[in-house]
Amino acid sequence: MKRTTFPRLEARIAGLLYIAIIILGGWAEVGVRQGLVVIGDPAATARAIMAHESLFRLGFTAEMITNLIAIPVSLILYRLLAPTGRFLALIAVVFDLTQNTINAMNAWTQFAPITLLGGSPDLAAIPHAQLAAMARLALKWHDVGFSVALGFFGVALLIEGWLMIRSGYFPRWLGALYALAGGCYLANNFIFFLAPHLPVDPWIMLPSLIGEGAVSLWLLIVGVDEAKWRQAAVAG
Structure with missing residues (x-):
């Protein structure tokens, strides 16, 4: 083990980035996509997207940022x-x-919708x-890809x-909450594909939000x- 290893600092960096992922990802999903989609009315959805095109583009950008900063979080947790x-x-x-790769490719x-509705002469x-x-x-395909990624996550x-x-x-207790979050993501994944009409959404995702929120805050505030950690690293 090198003396230049600073696990607490790395943990706090991961915690800060993790919180950014939760905020940006949650806003892109709830504040942008869900806020602009009109269920059962593609025409109204199209009008809403083009009336708020800048917001929609910001949501896409936020999602891409989460994909980028998720990489160092994964490596630090490792x-x-x-x-x-x-x-x-x-x-x-x-x-x-x-899962991060799937989300990036699914973006x-x-x-x-911007490409399709933007008035391109080619269309x-x-x-x-x-x-x-x-x-x-x-956008429905996006939901499918996102659910596939959640299974890996x-x-x-x-x-x-x-x-x-x-x-x-x-x-x-922190590890238990994190494992519970993973279990809920897996359960949501199977329900999405096998029993989509079960009335479990969004409640099944609440433990995941609590678990990820707890881990991100612990990493940022307390660290490790x-x-x-050094004792375990030497023993390993």
Whole structure:
């Protein structure tokens, strides 16, 4: 272990970035996408998007920022949890980066409505009603891609929560909340694809918000017990 390793500082950096992800991602989803979509009316949705085009573009930008800053968060969590179980921590970071990759590749579906509804001469031959329907379909595809990504993220959180419980340098209750968050993401994933009409949304996501919020705040405010972390790192 190198003396230049500063786990508490790294934890606080991860916590700050994690909070930014929660805020930006939540705003992009709830404040932008859900705020502009009119269920069952593609034409009204299209009008709302184009009437608030700048807001819609900001929402897309916020989502891309979350994808970018999620990468260092994943790597820092790997460094913090590796002393407890390097192989499990590696598996977790692979699942985490996989969900981030899926979300990044899925981002085009959020930007597609701007392309379809922006009045491009290349699309002039397509009736506006059809373009509006295609734009709404793109947003539905976004929901599908996001749900697929959440499945991978849920596995990552389950593993990382378990490692926190075992670590000795994170509180056991914090790891339990994080694992619960992962379990809820997985449950939401299966319900989305297998039983979409079950009335569990958004309540099933509440434990995930609590778990991620608790971990991000703990990382930012408290960090990690450096003495116990270094002891575990030397033993590993």
